[in-house]
Amino acid sequence: MSGQRQKNQYEQLSLAFVTDGEGEAPTAAMQGTEPLVAKRDLERPAANVSLMEEVCQRENLKKAWQRVRANKGSPGVDGMTIDEFPGYLREHWPAIEAKLLSGNYKPQPVRRVEIPKPGGGGVRKLGIPTVCDRWIQQAILQVLQKRWDPTFSEHSYGFRPNRSAHQAVMQAQAYIAEGFRWVVDHDLEKFFDQVNHDILMALVAKRVSDKRLLKLIRACLNAGVLENGLFCSTERGTPQGGPLSPLLSNLMLDVLDRELERRGHRFVRYADDSNIYVCSRRAGQRVMRGVTSFVTRRLKLKVNAHKSAVARPWQRSFLGFSFTSGKKPKRRVAPKSIARFKQRARELTSRTVGVSMPQRISRLAAYLRGWRSYYGYCQTPSVLEALDSWVRRRLRAAAWKQWKRLRTRYKRLRQRGVNPTKARHCAFSSDGPWRLSASPALCIAFPNAYFDSLSLPRLATRGTA
Secondary structure, three states: OOHHHHHHHHHHHHOOOOOOOOOOOOOHHHHHOOOOOOOOOOOOHHHHHOOHHOOOOOOHHHHHHHHHHHHHHOOOOOOOOOHHHHHHHHHHHHHHHHHHHOOOOOOEEEEEEEEEEEOOOEEEEEEOOOOHHHHHHHHHHHHHHHHHHHHHHOOOOOOOOOOHHHHHHHHHHHHHOOOOOEEEEEEEOOOOOOOOOHHHHHHHHHHOOOOOOOOHEEEEEEEEEEEEEEEEOOOOOEEEEOOOOHHHHHHHHHHHHHHHHOOOEEEEOOOOOOEEEOOOOOHHHHHHHHHHHHHHHHHHOEOOOOOEEEEEEOHHOOEEEEEEOOOOOOOEHHHHHHHHHHHHHHHOOOOOOOOHHHHHHHHHHHHHHHHHHHHHHOOOOHEEEEHHHHHHHHHHHHHHHHOOOOOHHHHHHOOOOOOOHHHHHOOOOOOOOHOOOOHHHHHHOOHHHHHOOOOOOOOOOOOOO
């Protein structure tokens, strides 16, 4: 979408909103979702009776649209795209606003989408709301998150402003360095699909007294799912894919955080992934039993016994990272993360795809940059250097495969500066592309500088052949 087109959409959307005044909410309520000064007390419901008016405030809705538009996303069950929504809203906004303020708005069912889990561990079910419902959920999120987030536990890092997975990993590393060298890694089984609506809404009602907003949140939870043309009601769970689900999941699991704090545990939680650090295996087994009992009894959730364990931190992974076993633990990329990286890199550097080297690198570069921005946080650069070398071998093997004839191979090697003896030995070798990709001839023909010239990103700051 061009910049002019985005500007026109934004103007169309602005025209759809009421223009008389800026609403009744205070200025501080329109400052996005940045956290305020942390405080432990829950917000008193009496203080937010008119939250729905704040949700429908013009500036709040405009910010919500900016976020939904930036996230893009697929159409919901109505088939409406991001590009089509401003025109629809311009015509129907008065009716939508009236339904929201009267408490009669009904979200449409979500569209079920299944994506494979990393490592071939089944599929993850996503629920894609319509663009209009995503926009409304985002507007609700902006109003509620700035009120709720400061009250959440300091040990929670997922889906929160100014908090990240890297901070969670750093805190876990600090616990290990302090001597807590056993981890209770408990995994909640299908958490987003198993959330109890009654328990969740009771927690929401403690913080929100606006009955219209309570009714709307409940309606979002009970909107149902459209899968393969069939409608299924949803009596449990929060659909992954809706903007409001992460905040509701944090509200639900904050109960667990407070219980762990009350028991004096050292722990880190990112979404439904929690690690508790203790000093011995025996202590870890005791904590595992206690946490499992609490989660089952209080939150009506299940702990996945097959994925949960009491083990050494360097034997487990947390958010894609693991740790070394030395006295001063270092962050390292977990073996499963490396395996997933190689699997994806193999797909992007497949020798059976007939594309030029610049095209191949262009496809690969975006993935490498994204991977590096996250896993570059590790403290074992030798692993990144080894992966850089492995990627270049894949590319050399792909180029060799494209030079099918023996004479072509010899000619291309000579053109790239390989001396006649090495070129002849390599060109007429019976070895396969992968083995020859590490040969001196191909390293000379395709040096690191060649890949740098084609803007192939490096995972490490310095690399070897």
